[in-house]
Amino acid sequence: MSGTVEAIYNYRHVSPRLATSGQPTEVQLAAIAAAGFEVVINLALHDDPRYSLADEPGTVQGLGMDYVHIPVQFAHPTQGDFTAFAAAMQKSRDRRVWLHCAANMRVSAFLGLYRVLQENWQEQEAFRLMHELWQPDEVWAAFIASMLANRGSEAKGGNR
Numbered sequence: 533m534s535g536t537v538e539a540i541y542n543y544r545h546v547s548p549r550l551a552t553s554g555q556p557t558e559v560q561l562a563a564i565a566a567a568g569f570e571v572v573i574n575l576a577l578h579d580d581p582r583y584s585l586a587d588e589p590g591t592v593q594g595l596g597m598d599y600v601h602i603p604v605q606f607a608h609p610t611q612g613d614f615t616a617f618a619a620a621m622q623k624s625r626d627r628r629v630w631l632h633c634a635a636n637m638r639v640s641a642f643l644g645l646y647r648v649l650q651e652n653w654q655e656q657e658a659f660r661l662m663h664e665l666w667q668p669d670e671v672w673a674a675f676i677a678s679m680l681a682n683r684g685s686e687a688k689g690g691n692r
Contacts, residue, residue: 535559537567542636544661549628552643552661554635555583558591564630565595571624573600575617575633575642583634598624604638609675611682617642618650637666645679655680 537543540563541554555576556564564572572592578584578601585591592599600620604613621629631639640662647658659676662668668676 535563537563542665544636546661550631552631552636552639554632556632558585561591562595565597568628569597569630570627571598571600571629573602573620573629573631575602575604575631575638577603577605604633606638607671609638609672611679614642614645614679618646621646621650640665641668641672641676645676648680649683
């Protein structure tokens with residue numbers, strides 16, 4: 533069972549083209565590739581062996597998938613991080629994408645923001661996945677509020 537996508541920590545099937553999770557193992561990355569995903573976007577850091585793999589880019593690329601790494605400091609998410617995320621999502625919009633971080637917290641927050649800022653979803657529905665997984669701490673609550681307050685300006689980073 534550990535080699536299935538369903539076994540990945542905090543796995544969520546979002547849509548036929550999108551899934552999210554915490555950090556997958558090498559075996560689980562192979563299951564992601566076998567399930568037909570084409571792009572892996574990782575928002576976690578590569579500097580902590582408890583929450584990262586020795587060579588995730590090499591593993592993902594060796595499995596025939598594209599790899600995008602946007603290292604988001606959990607204690608300090610930035611608008612630039614979100615802009616890079618939105619651009620990666622836009623670039624991959626017609627492909628099957630697997631989004632992950634260490635525990636599906638960064639990912640679920642960024643996906644909620646993306647849905648509101650890029651796809652015009654209502655906030656309650658856009659952040660439903662995030663609220664299933666966690667309640668943002670002060671840092672993340674302030675970051676999300678700031679990004680939503682900038683809704684009409686630079687928050688639309690994916691359109692550049």
